Amino acid sequence: MFFTRKKDIVGIDIGSSSIKLIQLKSQKGTYQLQNVGLVPLPAEAIVDNTLMDSASVVEGVKTLIDSLKITAKEAACSISGNSVIIRKISLPVMPTEELEEQIHWEAEQYIPFDINDVNIDFQIIAPDDIDSSKMNVLLVASKKDIINDYLAVFTEAGLKLTVVDVDSFAVQNAFELNYNPDPDEVIALVNIGASVMNMNIVKDGISLFTRDVQLGGSLYNEEIQKHFGVNNEEAERIKISESAADSDRLKDILARANDTLAIEMRRSLDFYNSTAGEGKIGKVYLSGGGAKSAMLPETVSQKLGIPAEILNPFSKVRFDEKEFDPDYLKEIGPLVTVAMGLATRRLGDK
Incomplete structure (x- = not known):
């Protein structure tokens, strides 16, 4: 979300108890499951969304990449908790390009950190229902040191972290992929x-x-x-x-x-x-x-x-039953929902 050609990437959800990976292939308006896997993490490897044991996380990511024989080099991950600030704000109507120039100034009053210490992204949601001269904007900010920690982990694991999303929005992507x-x-x-x-x-x-x-x-x-x-x-x-x-x-x-x-x-x-x-x-x-x-x-x-x-993240995702056991996918479905949402992301998405 904070970091343009559209290209399939691997969705990797680094949770406090395990790392989950999903790889999808775009196919005729839907997705085909290419890879899925998960590995446990040692206790205390991640505490309060902070990487306490980066070496174990790197090893876990490498294990998944190697065991699943993944050749893709670009990945998406997500963050949540105290490291993320999400606000819906109302701003004067302006073009996206102008908002990109002004968003840091607008964000200062909503972000409880030094504005220079955070990465900021936004999405224009809709016109304001009450005041037509204003628009509703979703503002997302995360501390740079958290993002840098994840960048370092993925780099050490041999991957390029091209998309950083938010857990809640990754789940929303997985939901919208499978439900109407x-x-x-x-x-x-x-x-x-x-x-x-x-x-x-x-x-x-x-x-x-x-x-x-x-x-x-x-x-x-x-x-x-x-x-x-x-x-x-x-x-x-x-x-x-x-x-x-x-x-x-x-x-x-x-x-x-x-x-x-x-x-x-x-x-x-x-x-x-x-x-x-x-x-x-x-x-x-x-x-x-x-x-x-x-x-x-x-x-x-x-x-x-x-x-x-x-929520069933595989409801509308195609897969070859000779490669993936439907019962196994049903069993791990809840665990890999965030990873599924991340796997639908493409560089340059909003």
């Missing part, structure tokens, strides 16, 4: 990573509201570790298999963690509903590793009072 909602319907896209939950409220392809919450799938692991006295690896196994010596106790732990996540979603979505004029949210689509938690869609639907389901 009613233009008047307001959709909530909730991506639950290991340590961060990204929320993006969308209507007719336009992001109306975004929020990142420092809460994610690791909540389940922490509760399992605390109640069963096991390490993180064993907690992960118990969470995924949904089996433990005391199954009733496990169900209770998972249910309470589901409630915590759902209540946090409701807080953010209630805030949107209380301030938005674009209509109430009609449906929630869940993605990310945390979305695989047992009974979470049902809990979210109950707490929010609206339908909720798991």
